[in-house]
Amino acid sequence: MTFGTGHKLVESADLDVDPRALKREVRRLVTPKSVSEYRAKIASKSDLPEGVVLDPAAGSGGQLLAYSKYLNRPCAGVELSPQRADFCAYQFSGATVNSSVIAICGDGTDAHGVMSIVESRTGQTSICMLHVDPARPMDTQNHSVSEMQPPLKVLLEAWSKYIHVGPNGPAMALDLSPRLASQQMSEIEHIVSGVFPSTAMTWEWLSRGGGRVDRLCLQTGPLANVGSVSRAVRLWNNGSFSTLIDNGNELDSFDMGWSDYKLCTGDLVALIDPVVPKSGLRGVFEKYAGYAPGELVWIGKSERRPLALLQDGVQSESEVRPFVVVQGVVVGRFPSKLDLMSIDSLAALAMKNGVGTIQIRCSSEPRLHTRITDRLRQIMGQVHGSTGFLIDDGGSQDLVLCREL
Ligand SMILES: C[S@@+](CC[C@H](N)C(=O)[O-])C[C@H]1O[C@@H](n2cnc3c(N)ncnc32)[C@H](O)[C@@H]1O
Incomplete structure (x- = not known):
């Protein structure tokens, strides 16, 4: 069903596609299931307001599916690519979820257009949480904040009219590249606090044990640990996880050094x-x-x-x-x-x-x-x-x- 705004509600009954071809289309984007379920579990323990969970750059829809399993709230995914939006609808139709989850094909920065569909389908008029995993240039080690799609500032400004803003700011999970430099992290903080002043923010560094940082996510509002800048998470294959967190004043200064100590037998x-x-x-x-x-x-x-x-x-x-x-x-x-x-x-x-x-x-x-x-x-x-x-x-x-x- 296409709406006047150019957005299309994608329903699995309308699909006439080969699911294997759709899977190939989204393979490179998909957030690992253990990570998306971990995030949903964390969000389910925070004090989220009522409203819709929105992913305005949904990709395969895997993350949204995890939210719909763990959060008792309607979920909506918006995806620019018609093939990926089809995949979202296909995934959502086959899943066991606890709340309704819809796929919309269109521009996730057009909050007004998206909300007209969301409202007609869910009866809800506000967003309780935003999850954003923006597309970034492929095959590059580094990229600038302005290369993210959808552009973060434009996106947050558009959704600022609809997202619930509590005393610590809105609930947002910004899923970003673990290779972001500290300068780029500051830029992101600047964008967030420019649109939502006084928002609590915690950076989350996640490892699945492969000897590297797997994900970097900025968690805000009720999803943040108020007063803590950083948390490190070790996620295990069985879904359990361990967390280290600073208490505001324990963060390393940037010059905390590295020794060139020569190891000796018995060390x-x-x-x-x-x-x-x-x-x-x-x-x-x-x-x-x-x-x-x-x-x-x-x-x-x-x-x-x-x-x-x-x-x-x-x-x-x-x-x-x-x-x-x-x-x-x-x-x-x-x-x-x-x-x-x-x-x-x-x-x-x-x-x-x-x-x-x-x-x-x-x-x-x-x-x-x-x-x-x-x-x-x-x-x-x-x-x-x-x-x-x-x-x-x-x-x-x-x-x-x-x-x-
Ligand atoms: C990194 S992927 C998201 C992956 C997703 N978290 C998953 O697990 O599959 C980012 C997605 O944003 C989509 N995108 C980029 N700009 C967009 C826009 N303006 N509106 C909606 N989707 C957009 C891209 O097509 C891409 O599929």
């Missing part, structure tokens, strides 16, 4: 999830791990594989344990580059130290990584011993072999 070391330094929560990590401020030595050539030199192992019940990728004792140094030629001597070093399997946690050439791990498994297949891991040293070019705790 106790932990590889830390990169969301901790990225979110500026190293100080919070120290506190919950039982260290005085600045007492923990942070070793890192790159923020990708941060290491902490420990005095004691981080206990399994500690709040920060979910943010420790692996911890262990240094058993030997490996003064070579990791390649197919040097694997035999690495295996010999491991066997000499009672290590039976080695996880590669150091920088290595991506194209060689699988061949190296396969070859190591072949050589050490029959060797019994503890689990080990190989990391970059802080103060030299050597690699360092550790036995896992």
Whole structure:
């Protein structure tokens, strides 16, 4: 059904398309299900007003579907691309949801046009929460805030007439690139507070454990932790998650340093999830791990594989344990580059130290990584011993072999 505004309500009964072709169309965009469900669970615990949950750049509609499952509120997705809007309608029709969810094809910045459909379908006249995952240029490491589609400022201004604004501002989840530079993050904050002054904002850095920051989201209003700038989340495959958060005054200053400490045999070391330094929560990590401020030595050539030199192992019940990728004792140094030629001597070093399997946690050439791990498994297949891991040293070019705790 097409409305006078040019927007089209897409209903699955009208679809005459091949679902496999639609899936191909949205494959690259889809937010992983574990992430969208996590977000919906978090939102369900916050104090949302009544109204419609709106995703004005819905893509595959997966995130909206999760909201409709966990929030007891009607949901509406707007998508510019007709094929993607069809996919949304197709997904919504086959899903078990707790509240109505509609797909609209059109421009998500035309709040008036979208609202006329939303109102006619749901009877609701206001938006309780906005989720925005803007499109960004493909295949680029960096992009500017102005390249996001729909443009954030235009979008927020358009929806400011309809979104419920509480004492801490409107409920919004702005799902952004984890590669945003701090300057761009400030620009985004500036846009939000320009349209909605005095809005509470918390940046959320999320990891699924793959050694990188998976998502960066600015949560505002009731979705933010009032007074906290940053939270780091470790999300597990089974949907459970752990959170680290600052209490307003514990955020790292930008010059919290990195040591080039050269590791020694017997040192106790932990590889830390990169969301901790990225979110500026190293100080919070120290506190919950039982260290005085600045007492923990942070070793890192790159923020990708941060290491902490420990005095004691981080206990399994500690709040920060979910943010420790692996911890262990240094058993030997490996003064070579990791390649197919040097694997035999690495295996010999491991066997000499009672290590039976080695996880590669150091920088290595991506194209060689699988061949190296396969070859190591072949050589050490029959060797019994503890689990080990190989990391970059802080103060030299050597690699360092550790036995896992
Ligand atoms: C990154 S994707 C969203 C992905 C989505 N979260 C998912 O899980 O599938 C951004 C989407 O915004 C759509 N888009 C861009 N500009 C838009 C506009 N002005 N109105 C509506 N949709 C728009 C793009 O077509 C794209 O599908």
